[in-house]
Amino acid sequence: RTVYVNGRYVPESEASVSVFDRGFLFADGIYEVTAVLKGRLVDFEGHAARLHRSLNELNMHLSLNDNALRDIHRQLIDKNALQEGLVYLQVTRGAADRDFAYPEAQTPATVVAFTQQKAIIDSPLAERGLKVISLPDMRWGRRDIKTVQLLYPSMAKMEAKKRGADDAWLVESGLVTEGSSSNAWIVDHDNTLITRELSRSLLHGITRRTVMQLAKAHDMKVEERGFTIKEAQNAREAFMTSATSLVYPVVSIDQRPVGEGQPGEITRALRRLYIEASLEAMDA
Ligand code: PMP
Missing domain, CATH: 3.30.470.10 (Aminotransferase class 4, branched-chain amino acid transferase, N-terminal domain)
Known part of the structure; x- marks a missing residue:
């Protein structure tokens, strides 16, 4: 290189x-x-x-x-x-x-x-979906700054792998902040998308923002608030967003299947919309 x-x-x-x-x-x-x-x-x-x-x-x-x-x-x-x-x-x-x-x-x-x-569009994980575990969020208090201080997220990812999962969702005061390197979302039984509101507790994801705009443009409801692991386990769908994963389905949380335990319909639709919009808006 x-x-x-x-x-x-x-x-x-x-x-x-x-x-x-x-x-x-x-x-x-x-x-x-x-x-x-x-x-x-x-x-x-x-x-x-x-x-x-x-x-x-x-x-x-x-x-x-x-x-x-x-x-x-x-x-x-x-x-x-x-x-x-x-x-x-x-x-x-x-x-x-x-x-x-x-x-x-x-x-x-x-x-x-x-x-x-990296294979982004044809990623096998988008088809299979990810298993996540929950871990306490032990990072510092300025997670809105994208620093190279990534030891805890690295440890969280290793702990997930050790337990046979793909990634970790981090929890503070009972609510999910975000994933180890992604923003965390759920879809409730009214098809409302829920992701935590922006603050110093999490990174202000660029993909999060675009997905939110796309969802609203397609008349989906979006609520910005924290949610518990229990609410996520009982949700219809769960997914995560980041620049190089785009939209990845989450199919289980702490070994409990989310919904049918398969990538959800809304998650698939958002991934498709995100890819279409990105290719259209492509930097000339
Ligand atoms: N949260 C964390 C902690 C991350 O590391 C990332 C990826 N860099 C994200 C969220 C997603 O941000 P983006 O959509 O801008 O890649």
């Missing part, structure tokens, strides 16, 4: 970052993952806007504007002949002597980006 590091496109074997990088020492960095379908970016504007929000919340400075960022994404897609998959972009506060206090503001950020191939 050809990857991007601080202004240069290099073979991955030649890419390097300082051992003093604050991303490495303090997880002092943020990232975005943008899906690529048919060689084009899906909702780059949304991901760029969230990147700036994360940077602002952490007082991090990036000298690249959105056009420059978009160009990096497109060049990586071209240089790697990527048809379907993702572009990962990471920005850290740069390299400086190890100190908890931030270095001087003019310390250049470290910017790294690379592509990864």
Whole structure:
């Protein structure tokens, strides 16, 4: 692969970052993952806007504007002949002597980006559906900032796999916040879609927003509120959303089948609508 590091496109074997990088020492960095379908970016504007929000919340400075960022994404897609998959972009506060206090503001950020191939549209998981387990949400209190501090989500995913499941839904004060790397949704017996309201407790998913707009445009009811694991187990359908999974059905929660224990009709319809809308709105 050809990857991007601080202004240069290099073979991955030649890419390097300082051992003093604050991303490495303090997880002092943020990232975005943008899906690529048919060689084009899906909702780059949304991901760029969230990147700036994360940077602002952490007082991090990036000298690249959105056009420059978009160009990096497109060049990586071209240089790697990527048809379907993702572009990962990471920005850290740069390299400086190890100190908890931030270095001087003019310390250049470290910017790294690379592509990864992934079958998104024809994903087997979309057909099979996912088994999830519930775990306590033990992450920090600013989950709305997309930081590279991903150890707990990683542990949650491993715990799910250890128990024969695919992923974990995280629970705080009795209510589901989100999945380890996705937003969590249920469909109740009136066909109302329910997903937790935005706050500092969860990531403001770009896919969540688009799915919500599509649902409303198709006269589906959407309620933004928290729900319990029990309510989810008793729901008609459950699903999750993220940039590279799009819409994935959830077929069991803590070993209890949701609905028929099969991917639900509304979930399938939303996935289809999402794919159609993404291909139509495709970045030129
Ligand atoms: N929540 C978390 C914790 C995530 O890591 C992700 C994926 N990055 C999401 C939600 C979904 O966000 P998006 O739709 O923007 O990919």
